[in-house]
Amino acid sequence: MKKTVLVSGGAGFIGSHVTVELLEAGYDVVVADNFSNCDRTCFEGVKKITGREDLPLEVMDFCDLKAVKALFGKYHIDAVIHFAAFKAVGESVAKPLMYYKNNLESFLNVLEVAGAQPGGCNVLFSSSATVYGEPDVVPVTENTPRKPATSPYGNTKTMCEDILRDTVKASDGALKGILLRYFNPIGAHPSALIGELPRGVPNNLVPFITQTAIGKRECLNIFGNDYPTPDGTCQRDYIDIVDLARAHVYAVTRMMEGKMKKDCEVFNVGTGRPVSVLELVNAFEKVNGVKVPHKFAPRRPGDVTAIWADPTLANEEMGWKATRTVEETLKAAWAWECHLAQQKETGSDDTGKATSLKDQILQAADKANEAISDAIDKVKEYSALSPEEKKAKQDEWNSKLTEAAEKASDSVKDIVDDIKEGADKLFKGKKD
Numbered sequence: 001m002k003k004t005v006l007v008s009g010g011a012g013f014i015g016s017h018v019t020v021e022l023l024e025a026g027y028d029v030v031v032a033d034n035f036s037n038c039d040r041t042c043f044e045g046v047k048k049i050t051g052r053e054d055l056p057l058e059v060m061d062f063c064d065l066k067a068v069k070a071l072f073g074k075y076h077i078d079a080v081i082h083f084a085a086f087k088a089v090g091e092s093v094a095k096p097l098m099y100y101k102n103n104l105e106s107f108l109n110v111l112e113v114a115g116a117q118p119g120g121c122n123v124l125f126s127s128s129a130t131v132y133g134e135p136d137v138v139p140v141t142e143n144t145p146r147k148p149a150t151s152p153y154g155n156t157k158t159m160c161e162d163i164l165r166d167t168v169k170a171s172d173g174a175l176k177g178i179l180l181r182y183f184n185p186i187g188a189h190p191s192a193l194i195g196e197l198p199r200g201v202p203n204n205l206v207p208f209i210t211q212t213a214i215g216k217r218e219c220l221n222i223f224g225n226d227y228p229t230p231d232g233t234c235q236r237d238y239i240d241i242v243d244l245a246r247a248h249v250y251a252v253t254r255m256m257e258g259k260m261k262k263d264c265e266v267f268n269v270g271t272g273r274p275v276s277v278l279e280l281v282n283a284f285e286k287v288n289g290v291k292v293p294h295k296f297a298p299r300r301p302g303d304v305t306a307i308w309a310d311p312t313l314a315n316e317e318m319g320w321k322a323t324r325t326v327e328e329t330l331k332a333a334w335a336w337e338c339h340l341a342q343q344k345e346t347g348s349d350d351t352g353k354a355t356s357l358k359d360q361i362l363q364a365a366d367k368a369n370e371a372i373s374d375a376i377d378k379v380k381e382y383s384a385l386s387p388e389e390k391k392a393k394q395d396e397w398n399s400k401l402t403e404a405a406e407k408a409s410d411s412v413k414d415i416v417d418d419i420k421e422g423a424d425k426l427f428k429g430k431k432d
């Protein structure tokens with residue numbers, strides 16, 4: 001029988017590429033996403049690439065334990081790949097609580113429910129090279145010591161690694177876990193139907209390059225040219241998104257086929273090839289025959305000088321190896337940006353935007369419904385009390401009722417905000 005993999009955050013950049021590779025490897029996939037940081041474009045692209053119009057999609061928030069339980073009740077899940085998390089380093093510094101709450105709570109819920117499945121479950125967590133911080137020695141192996149993270153986002157990766165390890169250990173064999181530490185995923189699917197869709201000004205290098213090349217941004221700032229590297233710019237291990245996605249298929253299969261050597265394993269997912277920012281920009285211009293206006297700018301706080309993977313363990317143990325050249329990957333990234341521009345020109349991306357807007361509003365409406373029902377229940381409960389009981393607990397009831405009324409009111413405001421935001425987005429799409 002076909003095995004089913006749940007991909008949380010499956011409509012995002014990495015999640016959508018992983019979904020394609022899993023389907024092509026013969027797995028059934030359930031995609032779950034709350035569309036908080038992406039629209040429907042990539043989900044629709046996955047269906048087109050794989051011809052799977054029936055691909056299950058659950059619009060839900062993994063911070064909602066009830067919803068996670070219902071999801072596991074609806075499908076028989078053999079493995080979960082957990083992507084559903086916020087990922088912007090700078091935003092995490094400004095809003096730490098939002099990051100800790102969302103990234104930890106969603107993962108805790110997944111583990112709680114997955115661990116209670118009869119027959120157990122396999123969990124793959126998307127970790128990051130960020131856990132190595134500024135390494136003393138490069139390339140880094142899985143045994144390179146982790147360093148304190150420089151952002152709340154990075155902290156959530158380190159914490160989730162520990163949470164998975166501890167939970168697997170305590171689960172008496174019910175849970176198996178794999179931590180994949182990604183280096184810098186870039187590029188897009190060769191079909192150009194899915195790729196990276198940053199909201200607003202991109203933080204990451206390659207979307208900034210492609211947007212500058214197409215004229216959406218004036219000039220790329222290269223952050224720092226005085227680093228102790230061969231050309232003075234930072235070095236990273238840029239890995240093709242399809243190569244990275246395939247690593248997940250290898251990891252899931254390893255778990256399903258009982259080939260793990262430990263109940264919780266860690267693998268670096270990188271190429272082993274350092275590339276500097278300047279080398280990447282030059283390679284992009286050469287392979288695509290376009291100019292990327294760029295200038296040197298001061299260092300970006302929090303950047304590490306150089307990091308790349310030693311991928312030997314993943315190569316030898318999992319049998320996975322990155323295969324794409326940087327040039328192939330940069331061609332795919334450019335094809336994706338051109339595809340987006342073409343869609344905008346013809347207005348064919350409006351349907352995707354409208355559908356995700358609808359999902360967002362429906363979700364907000366569900367929340368409002370719950371908050372209003374809860375407020376009504378509390379008022380009923382209060383009305384049923386005797387005058388003595390009301391008097392005795394007046395303060396407690398005052399705050400209970402106020403809180404319920406405020407929650408209901410906030411949830412209605414959320415719907416209105418979503419509608420306004422959505423209308424703005426659609427209108428802006430037309431103007432741009």
Ligand code: UFG
Pocket residue numbers: 087089128129130153154183184203204205206208220221222223224234235236277300303304
């Ligand atoms: N860069 C520029 N100009 C830009 C954007 C980036 O010069 O406009 C440079 C950065 O300074 C860095 C390199 O390009 O030297 C790569 O930057 P990215 O933002 O693309 O990637 P990072 O290596 O900073 O980030 C990656 C992941 C994060 C993770 C982080 C931690 O994308 O999720 O590694 O190491 F948290």
